[in-house]
Amino acid sequence: MGGNSFNGNIPAELGVLSSSQIDLNLSYNNLSGPIPSELGNIVLLENLVLNNNHLSGQIPGSFANLSSLLGCNFSYNDFAGPIPSLPLLDNMAFSSFIENNGLCSGPLGGCNPTPSFSFQPDAEDKGTRLGKIVAIVAAAIGGVSLVLIVVTIYFMRQPVKMAAPLQEKPTTSRVLDIYFSPKEGFTFQDLLEATDNFDESFIVGRGACGTVYKAVLPSGHVIAVKKLASNREGNNNVDNSFRAEILTLGNIRHRNIVKLYGFCYHQCSNLLLYEYMSRGSLGELLHGASCNIDWRTRFLIALGAAHGLAYLHHYCKPRIFHRDIKSNNILLDEKFEAHVGDFGLAKVIDMPQSRSMSAIAGSYGYIAPEYAYTMKVTEKCDIYSYGVVLLELLTGRTPVQPLDQGGDLVTWVRNYVRNHFLSPGILDAGLNQQDETTVSHMITVLKIALICTSMSPSERLTMPEVVSMLIESNRRECHFDTSPSHDTN
Structure with missing residues (x-):
């Protein structure tokens, strides 16, 4: 509901939506009046976004009931009075309350008492x-x-000291300005002990920008530590990636986007501290030695990743284009729920038009064809890459194919469809194809994937449209439980 022209008061009836969980976004409208106290009944809500309206009055004390709230934004309104003394509001960023001339206390500081004019x-x-x-x-x-x-x-x-080029100093300074401390309170020494000084036996993944380690902290909490080399080792791209991930993930809270707990910078090491995904990446699971993921699980993974991308493209302010969507960057928790990760190439888009880049970013087999010659980043580039991931889930094939078969998965699928139409033979042989309803559902999702990978960007869907079409296909054919509490084991 954000970014429209809604006016009047916020309907108190929204408080009846007590099962709403991920996000309530009413930002960038012309809403006025007070916040209805009934919103405190949405006890599962994780993110409340009310910025850039004309709302007034006080922030309701009923928000004490919002125990699941991870983020909120009341900025750029006309709120007044003290911010309720609630732990969930006290821990919110200062920027969540700015541009409200009448607000005080909490992150904004104490309220000044009214001066007395009884004497001169x-x-x-x-x-x-x-x-x-x-x-x-x-x-x-x-x-x-x-x-x-x-x-x-x-x-x-x-x-x-002449060891480092002068032009690198401003970059390092800017990175330092955006560091924020881990909330868990552990130290760099704890990370060294948990990984045996980053021994190779603790490695759970490797990427273009770094190595990922599993660390079990003294509290028992398990995290993933992504270790990147610094500029001091002569790799400029590393600090750029480090800065991009902090800028991007530090402001995001969504169930289908990997959580960044914090960072460490120690000597020549940049460390990003993530929530640990016990199932690893979709690519490793899908293209490993033995893959036994059934269609229900694959579909829910596809839907979860689509939710995460839709949030980045349309519900973040400013919007974010990932630029490196691939199966290896879709991480899975113990319930096989998808989390979009690895934001080292992400670009924050604060203007509606696309942005030109100086070099191609992305991975072989996933790069949209127009990106190679226009060098312009748009949401359609991410949608093309997501369509390739859908084709991987359906066919079980890798994104890069032999040259005599087209060289990439999209070309291989289009050649197959041209010769054999939309027949079940295109589907992964490891999937159960005995149930006609399930096969029909997979073919429907294949059609969605083909639209996402259209050669023309204008013909591709938006991510909210992808989410809607996936949900509708499931409602019509398979009836999988797509609620956040689903268990895919």
Whole structure:
């Protein structure tokens, strides 16, 4: 519901949607009036987005019931009064409350008491007060000046180091500005002990930008640690990737996007700390030595990944284009629920038009054909890559195929359909094809994949359309349980 022209008050009836869980987005509208206290009844809600409206009044105390809330945004409204003293609001970012001239307390700081006008201070009191202010200001200026002098003398005495090129220094500085500390409170030493100083026996995955380790912390909490080399080792792309992942994932909370707990920067190592995905990546599971994933599980993985991408493309402010969607970047938890991960190539798009890039980014077999010659990033590039993942789930084949068969999976599928039409022979032999209803559902999803991988970007679906079509195909044919609590074991 965000980004429309809705006006008037927020309907109190929204509070009846007590089973809503992922997101309630009413941002960028013309809504006014107070927040109805009934919204506190949506106890499963994880994200509440109300920014950029004309809402007024106080933030309701009934929000104490929103125990599942992970994020909220009340900025750019006309709210007033103190922010309710609730742990879930106290821990929200300062930016969630900005541009509300009447708000105070919580992350914004304490409310100043209303000044008393029952008497007028005499001239002597005014003079005394002015003298104190002048003394304090003078002392502060003197202290700052002294510190600056000491720091300047210190650096003038240090030898000049030429190890790193000068142009790399601003990049490192910007990265430091966006670091944020892990919420779990563990230390770098804990990570060293949990991975035996990053021994190879703890490696659970390798990527273009780093190596992933499994770490069991002293608290028993299991996390994934992605270790990237730094600029000091001569790899500029590493720090760029590190900065991209922090900027992107640090502001995202969605059940189908991998969670970034925090970071560590130690000597020559950049470390990203993620939630651990016990099933690994879809690519490893799908193309491993033995794959026994049934169609129900594959379909729910496809639907979960589609939900995550739809959030990035349409419900984030600003929008995010992933640029490297592939089966190896779709991670699975113990219930086989999909989580889109690895944002090292992501681009934050804060303008409606597409952006041109200086180099091709992505993986072989997944890159949209128009990207190779236009160098423009659009959501349609991600949709093409997602369509390739759908074809992998349906055919069991890898995205790169022998040259005599077309060279890539999309070409192979189109050649097969041209010669054999939409016959079940195109489907993975490991899938149960005895049930005609299931086969019909797989062919329907294949049609969706073909639209997503259309050569013309304008003919491809949007990700919300993909989600709707997948849900509708399931409703008509297979009736799989697509609720967030589904168990695919």
